[in-house]
Amino acid sequence: MIYESSPVAIAIFASFVLGVVGLSFWLGRKGQSAKGYYAAHGEIHWFVNGIAFAGDYLSAASFLGICGMIAFYGYDGFLYSIGFLAGWIVALFVIAEPIKALGKFTFADALDARFNSRGIKLAVAISTLIVSIFYLIPQMVGAGHLIVPLLGLPHAVGVILVGVAVTLIVVTAGMVSTTWVQFIKGSLLVFFCAVLTVMILGRGLEVNAGRAGDEDLTAQVRTVTPEGKVLVNGQPQTAENDLRAVGTIHALPARYGDARETGPLRPLEYLSTLEDSKVVTWSAKKHTDEQGSHTTYSPTIREGKDLLKPGGYFKGLSSGSLTDRLNFASLMLALFCGTASLPHILIRYYTVKDAAAARKSTVVGIAAIGGFYVLTLYLGLGAMTSGYLDPTSSNMAAPLLAKSFSETLFAVISAIAFTTVLGTVSGLIMAGSGAVAHDLIENFCGVQMTDHEKVRAGKIAAVGLGLAAMALGILFRNFNVSFLVGWAFHIAASANLPALVMLLFWSRTTKQGITAAVTVGMLSSLGWILLSADTFEKVYGLSRAASPIPFSQPGLVTIPLGFLVLVVVSLLTPRPTPRQVSA
Amino acid sequence: MGNDQSPPSRNGASRSRRIGMWLFLVYVILYAGFMGLVLFRPDMLSWRPFGGVNLAIAYGMGLIAAAFLLAFLYMIACRCDATDA
Numbered sequence: 001m002i003y004e005s006s007p008v009a010i011a012i013f014a015s016f017v018l019g020v021v022g023l024s025f026w027l028g029r030k031g032q033s034a035k036g037y038y039a040a041h042g043e044i045h046w047f048v049n050g051i052a053f054a055g056d057y058l059s060a061a062s063f064l065g066i067c068g069m070i071a072f073y074g075y076d077g078f079l080y081s082i083g084f085l086a087g088w089i090v091a092l093f094v095i096a097e098p099i100k101a102l103g104k105f106t107f108a109d110a111l112d113a114r115f116n117s118r119g120i121k122l123a124v125a126i127s128t129l130i131v132s133i134f135y136l137i138p139q140m141v142g143a144g145h146l147i148v149p150l151l152g153l154p155h156a157v158g159v160i161l162v163g164v165a166v167t168l169i170v171v172t173a174g175m176v177s178t179t180w181v182q183f184i185k186g187s188l189l190v191f192f193c194a195v196l197t198v199m200i201l202g203r204g205l206e207v208n209a210g211r212a213g214d215e216d217l218t219a220q221v222r223t224v225t226p227e228g229k230v231l232v233n234g235q236p237q238t239a240e241n242d243l244r245a246v247g248t249i250h251a252l253p254a255r256y257g258d259a260r261e262t263g264p265l266r267p268l269e270y271l272s273t274l275e276d277s278k279v280v281t282w283s284a285k286k287h288t289d290e291q292g293s294h295t296t297y298s299p300t301i302r303e304g305k306d307l308l309k310p311g312g313y314f315k316g317l318s319s320g321s322l323t324d325r326l327n328f329a330s331l332m333l334a335l336f337c338g339t340a341s342l343p344h345i346l347i348r349y350y351t352v353k354d355a356a357a358a359r360k361s362t363v364v365g366i367a368a369i370g371g372f373y374v375l376t377l378y379l380g381l382g383a384m385t386s387g388y389l390d391p392t393s394s395n396m397a398a399p400l401l402a403k404s405f406s407e408t409l410f411a412v413i414s415a416i417a418f419t420t421v422l423g424t425v426s427g428l429i430m431a432g433s434g435a436v437a438h439d440l441i442e443n444f445c446g447v448q449m450t451d452h453e454k455v456r457a458g459k460i461a462a463v464g465l466g467l468a469a470m471a472l473g474i475l476f477r478n479f480n481v482s483f484l485v486g487w488a489f490h491i492a493a494s495a496n497l498p499a500l501v502m503l504l505f506w507s508r509t510t511k512q513g514i515t516a517a518v519t520v521g522m523l524s525s526l527g528w529i530l531l532s533a534d535t536f537e538k539v540y541g542l543s544r545a546a547s548p549i550p551f552s553q554p555g556l557v558t559i560p561l562g563f564l565v566l567v568v569v570s571l572l573t574p575r576p577t578p579r580q581v582s583a
Numbered sequence: 584m585g586n587d588q589s590p591p592s593r594n595g596a597s598r599s600r601r602i603g604m605w606l607f608l609v610y611v612i613l614y615a616g617f618m619g620l621v622l623f624r625p626d627m628l629s630w631r632p633f634g635g636v637n638l639a640i641a642y643g644m645g646l647i648a649a650a651f652l653l654a655f656l657y658m659i660a661c662r663c664d665a666t667d668a
Binding site: 075078079086089092093268271272276305308311318329332356359360363367370374 | 603604606607610614617618621622625628629631633634635636637639640643644646647648650651653654655657658661
């Protein structure tokens with residue numbers, strides 16, 4: 001769809017971004033030590049760190065991706081919310097306090113604390129980089145999608161804008177500014193999503209989104225010709241001849257009689273009324289011929305009760321397909337195990353003073369993140385029935401929902417979503433730059449650096465990662481961001497979790513076992529993803545049938561494989577010394 | 584790990600650790616139960632026992648609430664241990 005920007009939207013957006021970058025410069029005005037750059041001197045208050053956890057974690061995938069998935073497919077998007085939050089239980093009860101006690105700046109420090117092994121340092125640094133890059137892609141894709149309707153600029157410009165802003169944030173002040181950006185962003189995101197939810201409940205449900213008559217149920221066709229021109233229903237795409245915004249209530253429950261709106265609803269009443277309503281949803285089908293690539297968007301009138309149960313996106317859950325069910329089980333396992341293995345989450349444990357503060361900040365994080373995920377259900381369903389959905393982009397559902405209320409709210413929500421991306425990307429670039437400068441250059445290669453040189457090396461690495469993130473964000477623009485972020489969870493859970501858990505709970509764990517588990521977990525999950533049917537179809541443009549992999553989501557195989565490799569290799573290598581075990 | 588702690592606080596820490604593991608187990612059972620229903624008995628999730636809201640939503644919201652509740656209990660348990668020590 002073509003979007004027109006408004007001066008108010010641009011002004012609000014610019015003030016948010018400039019405010020965040022300005023704050024970063026202000027925080028970074030003092031000279032810095034390595035401990036300040038990588039771990040904010042370990043002086044962040046646990047409450048601030050807890051909200052910053054929410055800022056780190058509630059990324060484009062949580063806000064844009066989940067809302068979009070619920071808006072397009074119903075309940076299945078909420079399964080991501082459940083899985084994303086469940087991972088925090090592993091973080092709190094298993095990982096938080098030991099990782100704080102073991103580490104210094106990075107996750108590799110913790111895994112290597114007992115052994116001082118170059119193998120561990122190298123394997124963990126590479127795994128940190130790969131996970132960070134896979135997590136960066138959906139954030140950058142989300143940034144590009146936000147810029148299109150807000151500023152009327154191309155997707156690539158949005159990606160470059162966020163890349164430049166984030167690199168500036170990280171380079172200016174490191175973990176201190178990253179933490180405060182996350183704190184502000186996390187607070188704003190939860191607050192404004194709560195405001196939006198109150199507005200959704202206040203509006204209630206309306207047939208055809210409050211417009212006269214029923215929603216136009218004519219199919220719409222978007223064509224991209226071989227010359228690159230875009231046609232809508234056979235005519236050139238213009239502001240007047242564009243795809244219609246879609247997604248409405250078709251009929252309210254019988255108890256409302258002829259009424260076309262419910263009026264304000266209580267939270268549970270909203271859900272039960274939607275279950276008894278009929279909803280118009282839209283699906284896309286692609287085909288290509290000599291005239292170009294055609295995407296046909298077709299409406300379906302569906303029962304609300306079918307949209308509020310699993311099976312809309314994960315089709316196999318309702319059809320009983322074994323492959324689809326394995327894919328789903330694998331994804332949910334990866335979400336459960338992946339959170340506590342994400343490098344940008346783990347490094348946040350080094351910004352507080354002790355293990356008790358690490359624990360308390362995790363509890364605050366769970367409260368903020370859990371509250372937000374409850375809101376995603378209302379945001380997604382509100383978008384589904386708002387009459388403002390862009391049928392071409394699930395990632396735009398949440399900002400367009402705000403637009404259905406007012407242009408100003410749209411600008412505020414889009415600016416917060418953009419700040420969301422800034423915050424998460426800056427955390428990821430911090431984790432990646434720490435892996436390059438601290439783990440690879442200093443610890444693995446043994447390059448002796450002064451405190452100042454360590455900080456400079458981290459900043460140079462941050463610039464490199466920023467450039468890579470921009471390129472990948474442009475390359476993967478057509479993917480749903482929740483789907484993309486799932487890959488990062490698989491790799492993190494497969495590479496990092498087995499080593500972390502076994503190091504903490506099995507005294508027989510050896511350095512060779514850890515190195516092998518991280519390497520095998522990382523390579524097997526990465527290889528599985530690259531050879532999966534999803535990647536064949538969506539990245540390489542090949543037939544799904546050509547994939548040699550039985551199901552696309554690797555975690556169900558590669559997470560247990562990581563544990564198995566660690567146990568076998570540890571048993572085959574000499575026991576750790578008593579000093580290493582008690583360290 | 585934890586070598587600089589005095590014996591009473593170390594006992595407290597290990598008791599908190601045990602409580603943490605039990606709470607973790609409770610959540611794993613709840614989560615596995617939900618996954619079992621989604622994977623093998625999705626029809627049951629359409630059942631509407633709670634104020635017209637179906638089991639899929641009620642269980643999902645319940646898991647989010649349970650995460651917070653268990654985390655809160657754990658924080659209280661750890662605080663008691665710190666006080667005891």
